[in-house]
Amino acid sequence: MDQRYIHLVCCLLFLLGWGCREVYEPEIDQEELEILVVEGHIEVEEGLSEIKLSYTSPISSGEVFMNSITNADVTIEYQDQAGSMVQIPLWGDQTGRYFFDRYLNSDGEYRLSIDIPEKGKYLSDWIRPQITPPIDSIGYHQGEDDDLEIYLNTKGNENAQYFIWNFEETWIFNTPIISFLKYVKLSETKDTILYRTANEMTNECFLSEKSNKVVIGSSAQYQDHSIHRKEIQQIPYGSEKLGRRYSIVIRQRAISKEAYDFFEILRKNSDDIGGVFSPLPSILGSNIHHVSNKERKAIGFITIGTSIEKRIYIGRHEILNWQVNNPFYTGCEFSTDTVAVIDASASFNNNYRVPVSPITADNDPSRIVAYVGASTKCTDCTLRGQKEKPDFWEY
Secondary structure (H helix, E strand, C coil): CCHHHHHHHHHHHHHHHCCCCCCCCCCCCHHHHCEEEEEEEEECECCCEEEEEEEEEECCCCCEEEEECCCCEEEEEEECCCCCEEEEECEECCCCEEEECCCECCCCEEEEEEEECCCEEEEECCECCECCCCEEEEEEEECCCCCEEEEEEEECECCECEEEEEEEEEEEEECCCCCCEEEEECCCCCEEEEECCHHHCCCEEEEEEECCCCEEEECCCCCCCEEEEEEEEEECCCCHHHCCEEEEEEEEEEECHHHHHHHHHHHHHHHCCCHHHCCCHHHCCCCEEECCCCCCEEECCCEEECEEEEEEEEEHHHCCCCCCCCHHHCCHHHCCEEEEHHHHHHHHCCCCEEEEEEEEECCEEEEEEEEEEEEHHHHCHHHCCECCCCCCCCC
């Protein structure tokens, strides 16, 4: 569940049930504290539409637990210019996400229908799809503090003046220590140490991370509708992301003025550390409403339209003076030791240590007398990432 939504819901529930300084337990129906949280976008033309549904569930500590809704009937309703309406069902999974991946016409209007057993039916407003112009370019700049700013340039038009961006980062990383050997248990009484094959090496992996912040912008105030050097992400100096090779794909969506206003309040709440004195969820507004019961609240703003993606790669050689400092591997520079052959079974017959490389006799390079050992944490990248190269990755 997106942390910015949880923050907003927490504020609202605090105001409803926990806003007094003195201990007080008002008689509030539990259902009144349940709020439907709707996140998602309907992709017209080609692409994946995804909707995430959950209900808040307040507990006595004042925290909020998000219950995924897995039993809803979710449909997209399409109305063409002649007034004919078609219902398009979405399919769901066990995480409360609902999907549709077929072609949707960019003409006409759409709305989202959500029917939840024992809760009733919610409908979004009718929305006309927003057609998104392309991203002109993505660039980056290393500032005086050596942090790296990633930005984009784009251009709106009379029909696309407000934008929201999200992104996904992927990078390749290496462990501080490379293990060329593996411990193999052959039976209850026999074991051995072998060289790893190329496929068994665990020193190189990939990590991916999706954006968790609200990035919006408007071209409405510019005569030519150009947005220049809009900051999308900032990578702090020393981040592992730029240790070898890094990629970011940015997704751009044109949105309505009403959606822009919603996400602007959401952004301010996300950036604000002032607690309950920050802008309140009650002024957020929403384009999702319960059909028959106005007391049943909903938070969220469904957007509909096309999306544009653009990806860039950045190699470590393209930036200056980047020294990686990853706290996860603190101490790895001191973690190796020497393990005699006779002690190999006791040392490596566990999930905590692995043989790294052999030590041979001075007078006989073919005879192994000991092993260099190290912790799994310092040698196995799969503890944090995945070995499989992403389909899109380019070296």
